Amino acid sequence: NAGVTQTPKFRVLKTGQSMTLLCAQDMNHEYMYWYRQDPGMGLRLIHYSVGEGTTAKGEVPDGYNVSRLKKQNFLLGLESAAPSQTSVYFCASRTGQPYEQYFGPGTRLTVT
Amino acid sequence: DAKTTQPNSMESNEEEPVHLPCNHSTISGTDYIHWYRQLPSQGPEYVIHGLTSNVNNRMASLAIAEDRKSSTLILHRATLRDAAVYYCILREIYNQGGKLIFGQGTELSVKP
Numbered sequence: 690n691a692g693v694t695q696t697p698k699f700r701v702l703k704t705g706q707s708m709t710l711l712c713a714q715d716m717n718h719e720y721m722y723w724y725r726q727d728p729g730m731g732l733r734l735i736h737y738s739v740g741e742g743t744t745a746k747g748e749v750p751d752g753y754n755v756s757r758l759k760k761q762n763f764l765l766g767l768e769s770a771a772p773s774q775t776s777v778y779f780c781a782s783r784t785g786q787p788y789e790q791y792f793g794p795g796t797r798l799t800v801t
Numbered sequence: 802d803a804k805t806t807q808p809n810s811m812e813s814n815e816e817e818p819v820h821l822p823c824n825h826s827t828i829s830g831t832d833y834i835h836w837y838r839q840l841p842s843q844g845p846e847y848v849i850h851g852l853t854s855n856v857n858n859r860m861a862s863l864a865i866a867e868d869r870k871s872s873t874l875i876l877h878r879a880t881l882r883d884a885a886v887y888y889c890i891l892r893e894i895y896n897q898g899g900k901l902i903f904g905q906g907t908e909l910s911v912k913p
Contacts, residue, residue: 693844720899731888731903732845739898747900779844783899788835790901792844 691715693793695780701799702770710765710796712780720783721763722747722790723755725776732779738763770800805889810908813879821874821907823889828869831894835901836863836874838885845888848874884911
């Protein structure tokens with residue numbers, strides 16, 4: 690049982706490039722989340738999903754898109770990366786009981 | 802979302818109890834109190850949650866004031882591994898999607 694995994698672990702992009710971050714969970718969780726964490730700050734919610742085929746905006750959705758085509762995967766896309774998107778990105782998932790979110794190890798993204 | 806206030810940092814000695822305070826004076830009757838912690842270079846992990854009564858689990862205890870305007874996370878015997886940022890989060894019971902709003906948290910350092 691791997692829990693929540695994120696791919697890749699590190700990435701450097703040039704301004705204007707695009708990329709997709711993959712989050713996968715093997716716990717059959719309905720809910721999945723993407724957060725970003727800037728240095729010295731708490732996590733901020735980007736987008737989330739309450740089930741396969743659904744997505745919704747969080748606190749800071751601009752510049753990102755997401756898709757949940759399969760229950761176990763939640764993809765975060767950056768269409769045209771900007772230096773302001775330099776951050777650590779965390780994915781999380783949970784069951785229908787809303788008490789505990791399980792977080793992945795994070796992806797460190799640098800946009801130059 | 803109701804706001805929480807935590808000290809920026811606290812220090813503790815190894816094997817001593819630690820009391821981490823959280824003020825949430827605007828809490829509503831339908832807000833759960835959640836605690837998560839984030840070890841260095843890792844994603845957050847769930848610690849404990851409660852609504853009105855004090856709660857205990859294998860990791861910690863949560864003491865909730867009678868008026869619910871404050872709470873305290875208690876680590877009974879701090880270890881070096883407990884050095885982390887601790888987040889106190891309010892989650893509205895009817896919050897669609899179970900979203901968590903992270904503040905800046907309290908950075909706990911543990912001295913040997």
